[in-house]
Amino acid sequence: MSAVQSITAGQNATLEARLSRFPAREIRLASQRTVGYREAGGTQKDALPLVLLHGIGSGAASWVQQFEAIGGARRVLAWDAPGYGASTPVAAQSPVAADYAAVLAEWLDALGIGRCVLVGHSLGAIIAGAFAAANAQRVAGLLLLSPAGGYGAASAQVRDTKRDQRLAMIAELGPRGLAEKRSVNMLSAHASEEARAWVRWNMARVIAQGYAQATHLLANADLASDLARYRGPIDIAVGADDTITTPEACERLALAAGTPLRVVPRAGHAGYIEAPAVYTAIIDTFCRTSDGQRSHE
Template sequence: MSAIPSTTADLAASLEVRLAHFPMQQLVTAEQQIVGYCEAQPASSARNDALPLVLLHGIGSGAASWVQQFEALGATRRVLAWDAPGYGVSNPVEPASPKAADYADVLRGWLDALGIECCVLVGHSLGAIIAGAFAAANPQRVAGLLLLSPAGGYGAAAAEVRETKRDQRLAMLAELGPEGLAEKRSANMLSQHADETARAWVRWNMARILPHGYAQATHLLANADLAADLARYRGRINVAVGADDTITPPSACERLAQAARTPLQVVPRAGHAGYIEAADAYTALIDTFCRASAAPRSH
């Protein structure tokens, strides 16, 4: 993050000014689902045949969290980030206790409405669960799948474990509300190396979650089994994690990388929300993966 004013309010306000260059848009899919999203793209005069880049946020975040990636990558390719169903202006999914496929269906409808037939898909944390489910079901539409600090889900665990994990998070939401969650939980998203700008931006995004959407996402986390989807997917895939991530630590991400048959990339001096606190490193990682995804695969 670049150096900007020192108070929390000033930090958030300055970031909102940067975000204003990528205003929230919304569309209605063929299935009548409203999806809110932000977009960056090269100037219309520039010829560009680069693959679109689609970014999926985690459970305590939103499209706005990717503002640094919009700024850095939007000059060379179309970059889009959605507010997942139940976040921002996006309609929630129908089931009270949804599965990854429910979110993947909305993702497909959104990409259809945008006219995106094939893209590079990046999922962070819970967004990795949605990305993995979409890629497994629609491999021809994913030129490359990049998972950042992926959450694996508890779908393969015993029912008691799934219910306990789900109920603990729902109880915390009920007790604290979005703003309380942001105050209590946002610091866990970052490493000790994060600056105050990154901390303010993580809090800002987390404070704006909607309780119903967060609750549905909590059920998704309990129901999901990302490793099973990765075992089915045969396309290009990378998995990366911050060395100091305590939420989805390298040991957990290593198991998912093994399921995906790919080496794990570990980013130094970064926590769970690495793309926010170590934006240059993560943007370079994403850009390199996008370029590799445009090349034919060797067999």
């Protein structure tokens, strides 16, 4: 084992030890599908649950730092999206956002969550936006971090090209190869080695079928359209150094949602991993503001 591999292994062990405080769980839904998730149980009974949706190359475990920082006071849950971890894939091979949003609704029902603060990162923002547009009464606040807009409004040629490039990549590289090749793009030049190791760890654990379905979702989705239909509280944030969902692209989504864009300095695409203090503060402040929405129900 090289020195770099040794360091990475040690960093992963530390993060996995921290993650062990929030063990993987599974729940069987009425539709007979399974959803895997992780949870931190808060002590403040008047605080709304916080639900976290990961991106295309990640999973529930990626939110461990938010579990640690917020989970002591507020109930915090993060799922493995359909096709990730232990979660049953959606039925359609080329799904749309509504397919995932329907599973999200059923999962929240099974957990007894009628209303929550919903946070979506990257592809998770597409699912969060579709859910919020269809179930506004269940969302006290919608926070999107480096949201992917999808290619549903693009030409057929652009959609097909973007989709086929990702499908070819996962087929050729597999999850571990994907993690080695793509994880560097997720972070800024300011990211620590621990953050880089954690992004690789999560990406290496994606399941090829679930990633392929999520690739189709990305090609089919039009987040801006869903945000234009959602009338509830919403915030959008992006890292200044995000090269995947750039500040310029996120600005267009913010315009569609009618909300200002918050740009976080010295952060890349997976900002909540590389700059946890800043992003956790953004999430926590948004949650506290959203708790106040109860008075308007």
